[in-house]
Amino acid sequence: MFLSMIRIxxxxxxxxxxxxxxxxxxxxxxxxxxxxxxxxxxxxxxSQGAVxxxxxxxxxxxxxxxxxxxxxxxxxxxxISSMALVKSVQYTSKQDALNYFRDHNKNNPQVLNALKExxxxxxxxxxxxxxGDVDKSEDLINDxxxxxxDIIESRDFSNNSALLSKINSITSKINDAAMVxxxxxxxxxxxxxxNSIKVAIYIHRREIEIMRLVGSPNSFIYMxxxxxxxxxxxxxxxxxxxxxxxxxxxxxxxxxxxxTGYNINIVSYFVENFWPVFGxxxxxxxxxSILSSWLAIRRYARV
Amino acid sequence: xxxxxxxxKTYSRNIKVLHNINIFIRPGEFVSLVGQSGTGKTTLVKTxxxxxxxxxxxxxxxxxxxxxxxxxxxxxLRRQIGVIFQDFKLLPKKTLRENVAFALEVCxxxxxxxxxxxxxxxxxxxxxxxxxxxPTEVSGGEQQRTAIAxxxxxxxxxxxxxxxxxxxxxxxxxxxxxxxxxxxxxxxTVVLVTHNRExxxxxxxxxxxxxxxxxxxxxxxxxxxx
Numbered sequence: 001m002f003l004s005m006i007r008i009x010x011x012x013x014x015x016x017x018x019x020x021x022x023x024x025x026x027x028x029x030x031x032x033x034x035x036x037x038x039x040x041x042x043x044x045x046x047s048q049g050a051v052x053x054x055x056x057x058x059x060x061x062x063x064x065x066x067x068x069x070x071x072x073x074x075x076x077x078x079x080i081s082s083m084a085l086v087k088s089v090q091y092t093s094k095q096d097a098l099n100y101f102r103d104h105n106k107n108n109p110q111v112l113n114a115l116k117e118x119x120x121x122x123x124x125x126x127x128x129x130x131x132g133d134v135d136k137s138e139d140l141i142n143d144x145x146x147x148x149x150d151i152i153e154s155r156d157f158s159n160n161s162a163l164l165s166k167i168n169s170i171t172s173k174i175n176d177a178a179m180v181x182x183x184x185x186x187x188x189x190x191x192x193x194x195n196s197i198k199v200a201i202y203i204h205r206r207e208i209e210i211m212r213l214v215g216s217p218n219s220f221i222y223m224x225x226x227x228x229x230x231x232x233x234x235x236x237x238x239x240x241x242x243x244x245x246x247x248x249x250x251x252x253x254x255x256x257x258x259x260t261g262y263n264i265n266i267v268s269y270f271v272e273n274f275w276p277v278f279g280x281x282x283x284x285x286x287x288x289s290i291l292s293s294w295l296a297i298r299r300y301a302r303v
Numbered sequence: 304x305x306x307x308x309x310x311x312k313t314y315s316r317n318i319k320v321l322h323n324i325n326i327f328i329r330p331g332e333f334v335s336l337v338g339q340s341g342t343g344k345t346t347l348v349k350t351x352x353x354x355x356x357x358x359x360x361x362x363x364x365x366x367x368x369x370x371x372x373x374x375x376x377x378x379x380l381r382r383q384i385g386v387i388f389q390d391f392k393l394l395p396k397k398t399l400r401e402n403v404a405f406a407l408e409v410c411x412x413x414x415x416x417x418x419x420x421x422x423x424x425x426x427x428x429x430x431x432x433x434x435x436x437x438p439t440e441v442s443g444g445e446q447q448r449t450a451i452a453x454x455x456x457x458x459x460x461x462x463x464x465x466x467x468x469x470x471x472x473x474x475x476x477x478x479x480x481x482x483x484x485x486x487x488x489x490x491x492t493v494v495l496v497t498h499n500r501e502x503x504x505x506x507x508x509x510x511x512x513x514x515x516x517x518x519x520x521x522x523x524x525x526x527x528x529x
Binding site: 007 | 352354374375378379380381382386392394405406408409410411413414453454456457
């Protein structure tokens with residue numbers, strides 16, 4: 001059994017090397033199919049990262065009048081916290097706001113001097129409201145607008161839900177296009193793998209004829225072609241890994257610039273998910289090429 | 304033992320190539336199957352090695368009823384039957400020794416046993432000195448002897464020779480027939496399919512004549528009479 005397996009692998013490798021250009025074309029097409037899958041994954045990872053980051057920052061700020069009493073502010077905080085769509089409310093006092101401002105501008109002496117010359121704290125206290133569900137931000141904004149309180153100076157309702165729906169819409173369109181691309185590549189891969197094995201069978205027709213004549217088991221006749229299909233899949237996956245990580249490393253700085261302030265790291269996403277991503281891709285492309293090879297063998301090798 | 308009972312073979316569009324064939328060949332017999340080209344001799348050989356299914360009738364080889372044989376069993380049947388053809392069917396990129404060894408490699412035999420068997424059969428066919436040559440470096444007769452060596456590696460009980468002398472001159476053809484007779488003397492049943500009148504007449508063995516897919520003559524110590 002072990003000896004037969006070694007011989008099957010030997011025949012398979014002979015087949016690949018004897019038809020090296022055909023093998024290269026097959027591997028390239030399979031790699032292109034994998035490239036389209038990985039591009040789709042990249043788009044999804046980036047969009048998911050962006051959505052998550054935006055959701056984390058989708059807070060609503062209520063600025064309180066400077067002369068409002070602590071008691072009234074805490075009462076307002078309690079009222080807002082009790083709302084169904086509110087996840088949490090954070091109170092920033094005048095002093096906290098000043099401390100944060102000073103800390104934030106510690107390297108900017110001009111700003112700090114201006115504050116010093118002013119001689120008093122110009123900053124307002126505020127309530128930072130985190131929504132429970134960002135997709136329902138619109139409803140929460142309406143609820144907050146309805147609050148009738150004298151101590152509210154201004155309300156910052158920058159609407160993140162519109163941005164989120166825009167990202168979701170773009171991602172969905174890209175996904176649709178990518179799915180069509182993947183379908184085309186999968187079909188092309190099947191045709192190319194099928195034809196590669198067909199040509200290999202044609203080249204080996206005399207060996208196959210003799211194998212059948214001398215009583216070789218059918219498995220020994222078709223297994224080298226199946227092994228070739230798996231080797232094609234393995235080479236295509238390795239090629240895509242070798243090409244994709246440098247590509248991601250080149251892409252990462254652009255993503256950082258584009259998503260300034262958000263923590264999106266596409267390289268670490270692919271490193272952390274290496275086996276689920278590339279393991280599944282290898283299994284998928286191996287299944288495609290094995291299926292194509294099996295169809296070609298059944299038709300042309302008559303085993 | 305080979306037994307064919309009421310064998311019929313019809314291809315699509317009602318083309319009948321074998322008609323009511325009844326043959327019994329005893330173990331160790333030497334039989335010549337003769338007839339003009341296109342009379343169904345090769346189809347008969349193909350049915351004997353399980354490559355063609357008969358339309359009706361029964362084909363028995365030893366203990367195998369090959370009309371009921373499954374696809375999975377065909378390789379095991381073929382190891383019981385050695386076959387040689389007019390065109391030798393050798394792999395040009397393998398040496399004569401490698402060509403013979405290939406038949407054992409693909410059946411999962413270990414290397415030590417392969418070396419031993421190949422050396423033995425190459426000696427039987429008288430090619431031990433030329434074993435490392437390629438098919439293009441030897442004569443047609445020597446190529447056919449290599450094919451015979453390959454057919455012998457599984458120690459078959461039956462050897463089917465389908466026009467083995469068709470591509471050879473008379474000297475090489477006689478050498479091959481002598482070799483087949485020697486193999487027959489070891490106890491192997493030999494079925495020689497041919498339309499070579501001289502070869503058949505010199506053999507003085509049983510001759511079965513086929514014409515238009517039917518047996519028209521079956522004679523011990525027979526002659527080619529068509």
